[in-house]
Amino acid sequence: MSTSEDRPLVSIIAKDACVDFPIFDAKSRSLKKTVMGLVGGNITTETKVPVIQALRDITLTLEHGDRVGLVGHNGAGKSTLLRLLAGIYEPTRGFAEVRGRVAPVFDLGVGMDPEISGLENIIVRGLFLGMTRKQMEERIDDIADFTELGDFLRMPLRTYSTGMRIRLALGVVTSIDPEILILDEGIGAVDAAFLEKSKKRLAELVERAGLLVFASHSDEFLRELCDTAIWMEHGRIRQQGGIDEVLAGYKGRT
Numbered sequence: 001m002s003t004s005e006d007r008p009l010v011s012i013i014a015k016d017a018c019v020d021f022p023i024f025d026a027k028s029r030s031l032k033k034t035v036m037g038l039v040g041g042n043i044t045t046e047t048k049v050p051v052i053q054a055l056r057d058i059t060l061t062l063e064h065g066d067r068v069g070l071v072g073h074n075g076a077g078k079s080t081l082l083r084l085l086a087g088i089y090e091p092t093r094g095f096a097e098v099r100g101r102v103a104p105v106f107d108l109g110v111g112m113d114p115e116i117s118g119l120e121n122i123i124v125r126g127l128f129l130g131m132t133r134k135q136m137e138e139r140i141d142d143i144a145d146f147t148e149l150g151d152f153l154r155m156p157l158r159t160y161s162t163g164m165r166i167r168l169a170l171g172v173v174t175s176i177d178p179e180i181l182i183l184d185e186g187i188g189a190v191d192a193a194f195l196e197k198s199k200k201r202l203a204e205l206v207e208r209a210g211l212l213v214f215a216s217h218s219d220e221f222l223r224e225l226c227d228t229a230i231w232m233e234h235g236r237i238r239q240q241g242g243i244d245e246v247l248a249g250y251k252g253r254t
C-alpha cells in the first residue's frame with residue numbers, strides 16, 4: 001500500500017475496516033435473545049457482551065471525481081459505512097483514512113435551532129457543514145430566494161411546518177462547497193414540485209463536490225447522481241461496480 005503522502009488530497013481509503021457495536025445493556029438472557037433475533041447486521045456472543053458487527057472487512061479506495069451510490073436492505077450497514085467514510089466512526093479493527101473537507105448530510109434538520117430565525121439558521125447550519133460565516137453571508141440571498149419562504153425567514157424556526165423546514169435545510173445544504181459529500185437519503189420528504197426544483201440544485205452540488213457517496217433506496221435518484229455503486233449485505237461489500245450493473249445485481253438477488 002502507498003504511504004499517505006502519495007495519496008491525492010481528496011480521497012477515502014479503507015483496508016479491512018470493521019465496526020462493532022457492543023450492546024452493554026443486553027446482558028440479561030431475554031434481551032440477549034431479542035438482540036440475537038434481529039435481522040440485518042451480524043451478532044456474535046463469543047464475548048460476554050453481545051456485539052453487533054455492523055461492518056466487516058471493508059476495503060475500498062475512493063478518489064476525487066467518484067460518485068458512488070450505496071444500496072442494501074435495512075440494517076445492511078449503509079449508514080454505518082457512511083459514518084466510517086465521513087470519519088465520524090473509527091474502525092474497531094482495520095484501517096480507514098479520510099482526506100478532504102467532509103460535509104456529512106445525514107439528517108437535514110441537524111444543526112438547526114428552533115429558537116432563532118430562518119436567516120440565522122442558514123448561517124449556523126452552514127458553519128456546521130464546514131463553511132465560513134463570510135461564505136454563508138454571501139449566499140444568504142440566493143438561499144432565501146430558493147426557499148420561497150419570504151418574510152417567514154425572519155420568524156423563529158419553531159413556527160415553520162415540516163415542509164418549510166426541509167426547504168430551508170435543502171437550500172443551505174445545496175449551497176455549500178464540500179470536497180467530500182456524504183449524503184443519506186431522507187431528502188425525498190418535500191412536495192413533488194419543490195423536489196423537482198431541488199433536483200437541479202442537488203445535481204449542481206454533486207457536480208461541485210469532489211467526491212460523493214450517496215445512500216438511497218431510490219433507483220431513479222441513484223442513477224441521476226451516481227455513476228458507480230456499492231451493494232452492502234450483512235455488513236460486507238457484496239458487489240461494487242457500475243451503477244446499472246450493481247442495481248441489476250441487487251434487484252435480482254434471491
Ligand SMILES: Nc1ncnc2c1ncn2[C@@H]1O[C@H](COP(=O)(O)OP(=O)(O)OP(=O)(O)O)[C@@H](O)[C@H]1O
Nearest residue numbers: 021040041052054073074075076077078079080081
Ligand atoms: N449505534 C448503534 N448501536 C448498535 N447497533 C447499531 C448502531 N448503529 C447501527 N447498528 C446496527 O448495525 C447494523 C447496520 O445498521 P445501519 O444503520 O448501518 O444499516 P442501514 O443499511 O443504514 O439500514 P437502513 O436502510 O434501515 O437505514 C444494524 O444491525 C444495526 O442494528
